[in-house]
Amino acid sequence: MKILTTPRMERCIGCHACSLACARLVHKRLSWDTAGIRILSSGGLSTGFEAKPCLACNPAPCAAVCPTGAYSQRKGGGVVVKKSLCIRCGACDAACPVDAIYLDPTGEPFVCIHCGRCIPFCPHDCLEMATVPGTSDSKQESKEAAS
């Protein structure tokens, strides 16, 4: 299994192309907020930028607190969200230790689904899909490396 990682954020120029792409392509909205990855300056533009993505916790505290099963554990880390089951209680947002979940004014949650569709939009290659150790993809990769 792969997860979205942000290993080269020191290269970020703050163009927001990744989060705008996520909002547009994954969440079907035009927005700065309703995105699985959000960019902010780390204390003013002179200090560079940081990303707020889901860190793919395993087990995920947001899934653990979800009272309706809208959030469930994703294999390899992170969550799978079924919006139809969500009652807009906001417990997921409160449980997230790194503020990766955005609740819109109606309480609808937005979180990264680790699809990687934001990656091609980054002009500086800040983002990367990484294989989670011990998952099927990583076993496949070890085989290839050995052959």
Add this chain to the structure above:
Amino acid sequence: MIRDDFRVLVVDLTSGRGTVESLEGRSVHVGGSGLAAALFERHGQMDNPWNDPGQPIIFAIGPLTGYFPLMSKTVCAFKSPYHDQYAESHAGGRSALALRFADLDALVVTGRADRPVCLSIGSRHLEVKDVHYLWGKDVGTTGKLLRRMFGGAGHRSILRIGLAGERGSAMAGINVDTYRHFGRLGGGAAMGVKNLKGIVIQGDGTFALPEEKQYAKLFQKVHQQLTDTEMMHKYHNLGTAENVAVLNKLKALPIRNLQQTTDPEIDGITGEKFAERTLLRNTACAGCPVGCIHVGFVREKFMEPNQYFYRQVAYDYEPIFATGAMLGVTDPFAVLDIMDTVEQTGLDVMSAGVALAWATEALNRGIIKQEDSLVPLKFGDAKTYTGAVRHLAAGTNDFYRLLSQGTATAAAHYGGREFACVLGQEMAGYATGEAFFVSQALGFRHSHLDSAGYSYDQKFEAVDLDEAIEFLVKDEQERVFLTSMVACLFARGVYNKELLAECLHSVGYDTLAETIPEVSKGLQARRWQIRLATGYDPASVEIPGRFSDVSTWKGPINPETLDRLRQHYAKRIIELGRKE
């Protein structure tokens, strides 16, 4: 939000309250420049002075802002303290996307607060906050405090003014998000006179995507074109600073108050040297993957043995021309130091550099005395210039108070008009020839970006009067549509009429997409009508003698051609602005 009308927030600082207005006419006013003009007609007072509390300051975005990359700029319109006529200034940063996500096509601020305030707006809030304790604070400190006072890091835009704007200097700019500016024609004073120290725009709204199926595909195509092609290489690589070496080689770089157009010493401040010695990183306007903003550093030893602090300063071609070449300062760190002082005091960098270049020559010639300049201005002496910048922003004495209202204003009092490098306002950095001089001197914004006069000079060996005028008029017409979108003009090579029509279709603005040439003509005419109605007389514009003394790669400027071109263009502008 795709809609045929415009959603405009009008805030009256006198009462501290706002109203949301709807304005019809997307297919006529478009957005940006066109929308600002329509809003000035509605809220502005043509005959009243710029500092009348009723005069509006307008911020407008376009129909494609947020929907496509590099549709990332905002038009600011106001009655200018520089010439007391209608004016526009453009900036990027996050202001455009913040307005889009605040669900506004434009913000109009009228009235005057009874004490210094900061206006904070978003898609669900409006607050006019007392910030009297920020009055007198520099631009950097103000930015830091406003960031702490208001929420929404990353998804907001913070506009603020410095001392120059508070004092009503005609050279005061508005700083946008640390590294961008509504620099020219005194927008900072238009805020200052309203006691408006800052504006925080929170982009916290969310919208449905356009229903048209081709939108997603077209976005992908445009994004690729803008990032893959060589077209944007210049802006991403050395940035506009690349022009320093190019223009120096061409003998078209204004140096030491335009006494020279080339000098081997300029090799110290080329874009290549800035990148090699001072560049820390690039940054971008929100919604632009190009990242043309180049941030350099200056460090200063403040204590022995090894105690330093450092500051980050964004550079571009124009600031290097104005505070480097024009002042004869050829060390990149010294240039950044002057730029940073300009930045912190809230002056427009081009106006400040060019004004101090004139003051230096005026002092050399004995037209002004050191008791006027207070510091011994000398080309190449960076330290005296940082001091002079502070005097210019503060208006320390009569000389600096007059100079900060424009170099021509100071020259009218002290003399030295013939060597004042003023083309409508302090010149931009292109000594390319007659077409550029005339296009900036008479152009709508008195900007090198009104129309590509510098490009005409470089393309054609000799000036053909009729052809040159047609070139300027047609180019302005195309640009006014782009600045109504509001596209970054660096993308003008990508966003041609056909692509703009495709983009407009893809989000549902079909009528506008099919009428771009006619609409552009209308926009151009209406902007001129307003400018003329506020007192502009293009026929009375003078081009100082210094511009006739210039020699470029094509040889000396032809004063007769320059004057005939000026007269023809003035006549044409009057025709353009004539109401049918």
